[in-house]
Amino acid sequence: MSYKQKKFIRNWYKDFVESDEDPFLANEHLMYLAMLAKATPQAVWEYISRKFLGSTTDGPAGNLPLAGGLRPLKHSKDTNSSSPGYSLAKANRHLSQQTLQLVEKYVSACQRRRAHSDGRRKKNDGPFTCTFGCGYRTGRAFDWRRHEETHEPQELWLCSLCPQNSEQNPFLVNRKDKFLKHVKEVHKGWNADDVLQTSRVDFQAKFDPVCPICQETTESWDDRCKHIIGHFEDDV
Ligand SMILES: [Zn+2]
Ligand SMILES: [Zn+2]
Ligand SMILES: [Zn+2]
Incomplete structure (x- = not known):
């Protein structure tokens, strides 16, 4: 990524963290930011992890600005949307x-x-x-x-x-x-x-x-x- 892209991501992310008491970078935020920065979500996520979360692993560790961190992009296949016990909140x-x-x-x-x-x-x-x-x-x-x-x-x-x-x-x-x-x-x-x-x-x-x-x-x-x-x- 170029210097301009990184700067854009840093600014966006700082605003994002300040705009919310309990900031949670969900997939859709990441996709949105990636679109704005014209980079891949993966690259944006890696950059944010490195820059702000002090880690290069796939997910944030505890005590970080992200409350829940980024959840896996894909949900597991066994989320059973057809079961009688379906709960929208749980499945999502x-x-x-x-x-x-x-x-x-x-x-x-x-x-x-x-x-x-x-x-x-x-x-x-x-x-x-x-x-x-x-x-x-x-x-x-x-x-x-x-x-x-x-x-x-x-x-x-x-x-x-x-x-x-x-x-x-x-x-x-x-x-x-x-x-x-x-x-x-x-x-x-x-x-x-x-x-x-x-x-x-x-x-x-x-x-x-x-x-x-x-x-x-x-x-x-x-x-x-x-x-x-x-x-x-x-x-x-
Ligand atoms: Zn609209
Ligand atoms: Zn039938
Ligand atoms: Zn009808």
Whole structure:
């Protein structure tokens, strides 16, 4: 990294540590900083560890400015998002406290949405039926899946460019198209795909693996959706 990049990282990191009583450099901060500094997250992390944490190991030791330190970038495969005992907070321990709170709020609002039915649209027919019981129906598999995800979001993006403070609501959304639209409208001049990448929340979503039609167990959300679409297509 160049002198300029290092200086930028030092300044950013000092501000970051001072801005919070309990600073926690979560993955998304690191990704964001790496994007701003035009360096790889790995290089940024190594530099911060060396400069501020007096270590070159992969994680910070005790009594350091980082409260929890950087958690591993990848969560273990055995985080079981389909188990009946799924807890959003537990499955997403690797997120920063602030992000976790936003995610919990967002996801529970989505899960509550089924109460006020959005199935009362004028054109509400087709073989693809909402499995969350809101009455929505559609003729297009793509729309059906997108609808299912309004009840149980699977992917989330938290805009890394929007200031996250009490005066302005952070921009958090579960649809890629809406996120890209936000960047193009609000952050002109930024590369939307870069921002998409740095804003992606490493979110472990919940999903019910049991097919509501044949009770077969599916492996993943993607698998579940394809499986259920198969039933609806059989009905056509
Ligand atoms: Zn629905
Ligand atoms: Zn934004
Ligand atoms: Zn089935």
